[in-house]
Amino acid sequence: MLKTLKKFFAFCGVDNRRLFITSIWLGVVSAICSAMRIPAAAIVIQALLERNVTMATLWTSLGIIVISLIITIAINMKATMLQTRAGYRACANKRIEIAEHLRYLPMGWFNDNSLGEVTSVTTNTMENMANVATRVVMVTTRGFLTSGIIAAMMFLFDWRMGLITLTGLVLFFAVNAAMQRAEQTLSQRKFNADERLVSKVLEYVQGIAEVKNFDLTHDSATQVHGAVEEARRASFAMEIPSVLYMLAQFVVNKLTGVAVCAAAIVFYFSGTMELTNCLLMLICSFILFEQLDSAGSFSALFRSIDIGVDKASAILRVEPMDIDGEELSPEREDITLSHVDFSYDSKPILHDVSLTIPEKTTVAIVGPSGSGKTTLCNLMARFWDVQGGSVRLGGRDVREYSYDSLIRNFSFVFQRVYLFSDTIANNIRFGKPDASMEEVQAAAKKARCYDFIMALPNGFDTVIGEGGATLSGGERQRISIARAIMKDAPIIILDEATANVDPENEKELMEAVAELTHDKTVIMIAHRLKTVRHADQIFVVDHGEIVQQGTHDELVAVDGLYRRFVVERQQAAGWKV
Ligand SMILES: Nc1ncnc2c1ncn2[C@@H]1O[C@H](COP(=O)(O)OP(=O)(O)OP(=O)(O)O)[C@@H](O)[C@H]1O
Numbered sequence: 001m002l003k004t005l006k007k008f009f010a011f012c013g014v015d016n017r018r019l020f021i022t023s024i025w026l027g028v029v030s031a032i033c034s035a036m037r038i039p040a041a042a043i044v045i046q047a048l049l050e051r052n053v054t055m056a057t058l059w060t061s062l063g064i065i066v067i068s069l070i071i072t073i074a075i076n077m078k079a080t081m082l083q084t085r086a087g088y089r090a091c092a093n094k095r096i097e098i099a100e101h102l103r104y105l106p107m108g109w110f111n112d113n114s115l116g117e118v119t120s121v122t123t124n125t126m127e128n129m130a131n132v133a134t135r136v137v138m139v140t141t142r143g144f145l146t147s148g149i150i151a152a153m154m155f156l157f158d159w160r161m162g163l164i165t166l167t168g169l170v171l172f173f174a175v176n177a178a179m180q181r182a183e184q185t186l187s188q189r190k191f192n193a194d195e196r197l198v199s200k201v202l203e204y205v206q207g208i209a210e211v212k213n214f215d216l217t218h219d220s221a222t223q224v225h226g227a228v229e230e231a232r233r234a235s236f237a238m239e240i241p242s243v244l245y246m247l248a249q250f251v252v253n254k255l256t257g258v259a260v261c262a263a264a265i266v267f268y269f270s271g272t273m274e275l276t277n278c279l280l281m282l283i284c285s286f287i288l289f290e291q292l293d294s295a296g297s298f299s300a301l302f303r304s305i306d307i308g309v310d311k312a313s314a315i316l317r318v319e320p321m322d323i324d325g326e327e328l329s330p331e332r333e334d335i336t337l338s339h340v341d342f343s344y345d346s347k348p349i350l351h352d353v354s355l356t357i358p359e360k361t362t363v364a365i366v367g368p369s370g371s372g373k374t375t376l377c378n379l380m381a382r383f384w385d386v387q388g389g390s391v392r393l394g395g396r397d398v399r400e401y402s403y404d405s406l407i408r409n410f411s412f413v414f415q416r417v418y419l420f421s422d423t424i425a426n427n428i429r430f431g432k433p434d435a436s437m438e439e440v441q442a443a444a445k446k447a448r449c450y451d452f453i454m455a456l457p458n459g460f461d462t463v464i465g466e467g468g469a470t471l472s473g474g475e476r477q478r479i480s481i482a483r484a485i486m487k488d489a490p491i492i493i494l495d496e497a498t499a500n501v502d503p504e505n506e507k508e509l510m511e512a513v514a515e516l517t518h519d520k521t522v523i524m525i526a527h528r529l530k531t532v533r534h535a536d537q538i539f540v541v542d543h544g545e546i547v548q549q550g551t552h553d554e555l556v557a558v559d560g561l562y563r564r565f566v567v568e569r570q571q572a573a574g575w576k577v
Pocket residue numbers: 111344347349367368369370371372373374375376
């Protein structure tokens with residue numbers, strides 16, 4: 001348990017740890033104040049035995065009780081406020097730290113770890129930590145510390161009583177340690193079940209259109225039901241042993257009280273304890289381990305704090321990509337790939353790819369579906385690291401740049417646009433967080449989305465649904481172009497941005513793209529002949545290799561994949577030109 005405490009305090013950070021420790025010590029002071037009931041009772045008992053009860057005796061006793069009660073309440077309030085602040089602040093800081101850290105993780109990590117796992121850690125686990133860990137840590141540490149202090153006081157009072165109390169404490173901790181061991185595997189099972197539940201619900205909600213479309217309601221719901229059922233079983237399995245161990249702890253506690261009671265009576269009759277002290281011990285025996293009772297039940301949750309800290313720390317320990325990167329600004333924005341080899345895990349995708357894209361030129365990358373076009377573009381912005389060869393921007397390997405200084409040079413317009421559940425203005429501002437409203441509107445005008453935004457009920461302040469759900473595909477696309485215009489990066493990568501657009505939207509989209517790409521280095525994964533034919537260079541990719549390279553006129557003049565695609569474009573399923 002001490003190991004978990006140490007881990008938890010290290011996890012919380014210095015400031016929050018200080019608040020926690022202060023609140024724990026305040027808790028101990030409050031427990032001692034609440035124990036002032038014992039001397040208050042002793043004064044009255046003594047007076048009664050001496051048949052000397054006066055108003056002064058009663059007032060003194062009452063005064064001690066009232067004052068200690070007021071102090072206890074005030075201290076408890078302060079301690080609760082401190083630990084609540086420390087708990088929520090520590091978890092909020094961790095969430096921000098994790099979110100920030102995720103930005104710098106290699107894309108391969110996201111491939112290997114499901115969205116559910118990451119979501120579960122940042123939501124469930126952190127929520128659990130904020131709610132449970134803060135209370136658990138305070139109640140248990142306070143309970144154990146207070147009981148230790150009481151045991152020491154018992155030794156001072158009468159070593160025989162001290163011995164009985166200590167024996168009780170040792171037995172209590174033995175049961176507690178057994179409970180912690182029993183909880184270890186069960187807590188892990190519960191965490192895994194919670195993680196799977198979040199994964200399945202996310203999958204179900206994200207794929208709800210497909211679920212309805214293909215009438216998968218039953219299959220998907222079964223998976224969600226299975227995950228819910230396993231989470232229920234895991235939670236229940238965790239409760240059973242803890243209830244039994246808690247009962248055992250409770251029994252040990254009460255038996256210690258009974259032993260104190262019995263020993264006091266025996267010692268009185270054997271003439272080795274005064275009547276006042278004997279009566280005092282009888283009162284003490286009932287309140288001796290009050291704090292320990294709640295500490296014992298709360299400590300059952302210690303294992304889940306342990307796992308929670310481990311899960312969050314495991315994400316934070318994943319090595320970010322730009323560990324050695326420098327803050328660089330390329331002098332020119334040309335891109336060179338030299339003998340690049342790349343695989344996703346063990347699946348080879350690109351083989352010995354070399355190409356040069358001079359700055360401020362437009363290149364089109366074309367090829368059959370799955371040939372590696374998107375992968376090629378992603379390597380330029382170091383979404384992944386190459387396994388062989390190099391990718392250079394402005395003559396420097398992209399691995400020499402820090403992530404921020406590299407990504408500053410790129411704007412991506414993806415075919416699948418993701419808009420955040422926020423106002424339209426803020427979605428456009430993503431490209432430049434401190435942009436004024438005038439700048440946002442100017443970008444929207446260039447991206448040909450100003451008119452439809454103004455037609456919305458709250459204009460630029462309209463909050464759009466998560467993923468941009470309340471806008472059409474073409475509108476979302478143009479907002480993403482406005483975002484890219486706002487960023488004003490020197491290199492634009494258009495990944496099939498013009499595919500799947502109806503003719504009405506196409507004209508506006510083309511105008512928006514023209515505004516975005518003006519005077520930039522442009523790399524487009526192009527499916528339309530119109531856009532491809534005007535490119536300065538065309539790279540034809542097939543099975544992860546550049547099989548042809550040149551201008552449209554040069555490529556149609558020779559027999560090859562490009563000409564075949566142009567000729568067969570009407571029938572070609574994988575290449576819509
Ligand atoms: N994140 C990933 N993890 C594993 N494999 C991937 C990943 N992304 C793409 N692939 C695989 O790599 C290959 C190349 O994919 P890529 O998206 O680069 O092709 P593309 O030419 O852009 O295809 P399309 O025109 O259909 O978009 C495909 O076989 C794809 O399944």
